[in-house]
Amino acid sequence: MRVKVKLFASLRETLGFAERDLELSEDLTLKEVWKIVAGERGPATEVLMAVNMDYAQPETKINDGDEVAFFPPVTGG
Numbered sequence: 001m002r003v004k005v006k007l008f009a010s011l012r013e014t015l016g017f018a019e020r021d022l023e024l025s026e027d028l029t030l031k032e033v034w035k036i037v038a039g040e041r042g043p044a045t046e047v048l049m050a051v052n053m054d055y056a057q058p059e060t061k062i063n064d065g066d067e068v069a070f071f072p073p074v075t076g077g
Contacts, residue, residue: 001023001024001025001026001028001062001063001064002021002022002023002024002064002065003021003022003024003033003062003064003065003066003067003068004019004020004021004022004066004067004068005019005020005021005022005033005037005068005069005070006018006019006067006068006069006070007019007037007069007070008069008070008071008072009071009072010072011038011047011070011071011072014041015037015038015041020037022036022037024036024062027061028061028062029058029059029060029061029062030044030049030051030056030057030058030059030060030062030068031044031058031059033062033068034047034049034058034070037070038070044058045058046072046073047070047071047072047073048070048071048072048073048074049068049069049070049071050068050069050070050071051066051067051068051069052066052067053067053069
């Protein structure tokens with residue numbers, strides 16, 4: 001399965017890339033993709049996730065051809 005992974009803001013800086021195509025095994029969730037991309041650099045509960053431009057939960061299954069995006073938590077006031 002091939003997916004496009006996009007990282008935004010501080011995640012892009014920390015992990016060293018903005019966009020990457022990955023060849024992955026079948027039946028992965030967003031949380032599992034995050035672990036592949038980030039390793040031990042941060043728990044999946046601390047990032048916002050999207051599939052094909054729609055926010056999604058870490059348990060969301062991904063499909064071949066999906067675009068997956070990860071965003072750092074947003075703070076402000």
